[in-house]
Amino acid sequence: MVVLQTVLNGLLTGGLYALIGIGMALVFGVMRIVNFAHGALIMVGMYAAYFAFTLLGLSPYLGWLLSALLLFALGWLLYRGLIRPVMGQSDFMQILLTTGIWLALVDLAQLAFGADYRQINLALANAVVHLGPLTLSDGYLLSFAAAVLVIGLVYAFLYRTEIGRDVRAVAQNREVAPLMGIDVERVSAVAFALGAACAGAGGALLLPLFYLYPTVGDPLLLRSFVMVVLGGMGSVEGAALGGLVLGVAESLTGYFWTDSYSQVVDFLLFLAVLLVRPSGLLGRQRA
Amino acid sequence: MSGDRRRLYAGSLVALVLLLLVPLGVQNGYYLEVLFRVFIFAALGLAWNLVGGYAGQLSLGHVAYFGVGAYAFTLLALDLGWNPWLGVAGGVAFSLLAALVIGSITFRLRGPYFTLATIATAEILRLLVLNLQDFTRGAIGISTPQLFPAAAGDRDFYLAAVLLAAVAYAFNLWADRSRFGYYLMAIREDEETAMAVGVNPARTKLLALLPSAVLTSLGGSLYASSFHFVQPDYVFSIDISNQAAIVAMLGGAGTALGPVLGSVILIIASELFKEVFQTAHLLIYGILIVVVVLFLPGGLIGLFGRRGRRPRAAALPAAARGEEGSPRHSSSSSM
Numbered sequence: 001m002v003v004l005q006t007v008l009n010g011l012l013t014g015g016l017y018a019l020i021g022i023g024m025a026l027v028f029g030v031m032r033i034v035n036f037a038h039g040a041l042i043m044v045g046m047y048a049a050y051f052a053f054t055l056l057g058l059s060p061y062l063g064w065l066l067s068a069l070l071l072f073a074l075g076w077l078l079y080r081g082l083i084r085p086v087m088g089q090s091d092f093m094q095i096l097l098t099t100g101i102w103l104a105l106v107d108l109a110q111l112a113f114g115a116d117y118r119q120i121n122l123a124l125a126n127a128v129v130h131l132g133p134l135t136l137s138d139g140y141l142l143s144f145a146a147a148v149l150v151i152g153l154v155y156a157f158l159y160r161t162e163i164g165r166d167v168r169a170v171a172q173n174r175e176v177a178p179l180m181g182i183d184v185e186r187v188s189a190v191a192f193a194l195g196a197a198c199a200g201a202g203g204a205l206l207l208p209l210f211y212l213y214p215t216v217g218d219p220l221l222l223r224s225f226v227m228v229v230l231g232g233m234g235s236v237e238g239a240a241l242g243g244l245v246l247g248v249a250e251s252l253t254g255y256f257w258t259d260s261y262s263q264v265v266d267f268l269l270f271l272a273v274l275l276v277r278p279s280g281l282l283g284r285q286r287a
Numbered sequence: 288m289s290g291d292r293r294r295l296y297a298g299s300l301v302a303l304v305l306l307l308l309v310p311l312g313v314q315n316g317y318y319l320e321v322l323f324r325v326f327i328f329a330a331l332g333l334a335w336n337l338v339g340g341y342a343g344q345l346s347l348g349h350v351a352y353f354g355v356g357a358y359a360f361t362l363l364a365l366d367l368g369w370n371p372w373l374g375v376a377g378g379v380a381f382s383l384l385a386a387l388v389i390g391s392i393t394f395r396l397r398g399p400y401f402t403l404a405t406i407a408t409a410e411i412l413r414l415l416v417l418n419l420q421d422f423t424r425g426a427i428g429i430s431t432p433q434l435f436p437a438a439a440g441d442r443d444f445y446l447a448a449v450l451l452a453a454v455a456y457a458f459n460l461w462a463d464r465s466r467f468g469y470y471l472m473a474i475r476e477d478e479e480t481a482m483a484v485g486v487n488p489a490r491t492k493l494l495a496l497l498p499s500a501v502l503t504s505l506g507g508s509l510y511a512s513s514f515h516f517v518q519p520d521y522v523f524s525i526d527i528s529n530q531a532a533i534v535a536m537l538g539g540a541g542t543a544l545g546p547v548l549g550s551v552i553l554i555i556a557s558e559l560f561k562e563v564f565q566t567a568h569l570l571i572y573g574i575l576i577v578v579v580v581l582f583l584p585g586g587l588i589g590l591f592g593r594r595g596r597r598p599r600a601a602a603l604p605a606a607a608r609g610e611e612g613s614p615r616h617s618s619s620s621s622m
Contacts (some may be wrong), residue, residue, distance in 0.1 A: 034399035074346055085581055091398040092345045096536060097580040099529065100348070104573030111570065218525075222410065225403050262420045267407040267414075271392060 014247020075196025
């Protein structure tokens with residue numbers, strides 16, 4: 001029963017990870033850019049939700065919308081100003097560029113807000129519900145539910161709207177899509193901004209559960225890579241599944257071993273997946 | 288040896304002698320400490336450059352060797368009572384081992400996967416050092432043994448950093464001009480084509496990583512000793528990996544002089560800005576990277592005419608076929 005409880009807790013965290021992972025997968029799938037600034041964008045989303053709560057009294061369970069919009073705009077600007085010039089250049093340059101953005105954003109946060117740990121207190125998030133022998137934290141349940149909602153919205157956007165269809169078309173074939181009259185530039189900007197918006201919403205929904213500080217996104221950056229790799233490159237559904245797997249794996253590691261090793265397990269999982277199917281993964285990357 | 292090369296070697300030697308004489312004129316501890324950092328990061332950038340610059344493999348996990356050097360040196364001296372310098376040598380041995388393991392895992396991957404895997408391996412080491420508390424004292428950290436007598440500390444650390452940077456620079460010159468270096472550049476330009484002309488990319492990259500890891504490990508031991516303290520979040524911080532890469536990229540990756548130039552500018556700039564705002568060095572690094580990528584893809588060296596990339600790459604096929612007259616070191620011809 002304790003194991004079931006552990007798995008359930010892992011799934012709840014995993015839902016939040018999934019939201020962060022699909023943001024990364026959108027950018028990777030459409031633009032073939034590994035966005036090293038993703039963790040920093042999550043951090044910005046958390047600060048946005050934090051100030052929405054402390055200054056405006058807006059609960060993160062609504063504030064995620066504000067964070068998502070803000071990050072959508074930031075993502076759009078970053079794409080237009082900085083990312084677009086390196087599209088088509090080597091991975092090396094793209095990784096360096098997004099690393100530069102990552103460092104700059106983290107340090108800007110440090111300058112603006114200091115290195116203090118912050119946290120919000122939501123009575124709602126601290127309560128628990130009992131389901132037979134299982135106990136679930138309301139905070140995790142609410143964040144999970146909201147994350148599922150956001151994932152559903154992203155999914156509806158991709159499969160129910162014109163521009164969403166264009167995004168999928170570019171993800172499938174960047175060379176042929178323009179021949180079909182798709183504006184690849186615009187679609188790339190949308191995909192990058194949407195990826196950032198997922199990071200923003202994810203950050204906001206993590207706020208009731210995590211401490212907030214400038215480098216809070218760094219481990220989440222690596223986790224999002226793990227999810228994208230686990231789920232298959234550029235697959236949004238795969239990344240969501242990867243998020244759930246990761247959440248459960250971490251939770252079980254914490255139970256059977258200790259929490260401090262859960263990230264070691266993440267990275268070992270990551271290396272194992274990369275190494276077991278290297279040709280498959282690279283093959284899809286080049287396609 | 289062509290006159291051009293003789294001039295380069297003679298100039299480098301003169302520069303080294305002049306740098307070693309600096310402490311005769313500069314005795315101010317603060318200046319020596321800043322200069323120490325300049326040359327430590329020049330050495331780290333030069334070490335990184337062998338893999339990142341010449342071979343074009345964007346490692347963001349080089350802190351693994353830095354941290355292994357720092358910890359091995361400290362623990363061997365404190366727990367086993369080794370002479371600190373023997374501890375440094377032990378650190379080198381451990382770093383070689385780490386490079387063999389990490390290299391054989393990560394070099395099977397390409398592009399972003401390689402970069403991510405290097406970060407993951409460095410993070411695994413950081414988390415292990417953090418968690419194996421009985422052995423490493425965990426997050427508390429440890430005071431490091433002293434490599435130099437306290438009285439002459441600043442001067443000796445400076446001299447050691449200059450010598451380390453000089454050795455690293457010599458390795459870069461070798462990569463710049465030897466057949467082995469041409470193999471690395473061939474891999475950077477196009478791994479498939481390099482393979483087609485008979486280069487074994489996996490082995491060549493691993494061979495480049497070994498001196499790179501050794502130099503980084505020495506830098507880690509030296510830096511830890513000068514800092515008097517090791518702590519996992521510090522000596523295994525991804526910031527150090529990033530800094531090694533930034534130093535090289537800023538000056539000009541894939542050139543021998545680039546990382547030195549990059550380190551001089553980066554360390555002095557961050558020293559000047561430290562007065563203005565205390566924690567902003569990463570902001571400066573971040574902005575510098577973005578500016579270099581967008582406006583100076585060849586680094587600062589690229590501003591002074593296009594020495595470096597193209598002509599070297601064009602010279603490759605001749606070198607790879609082993610034709611007469613191609614520059615080489617006889618010792619490296621047994622690839």
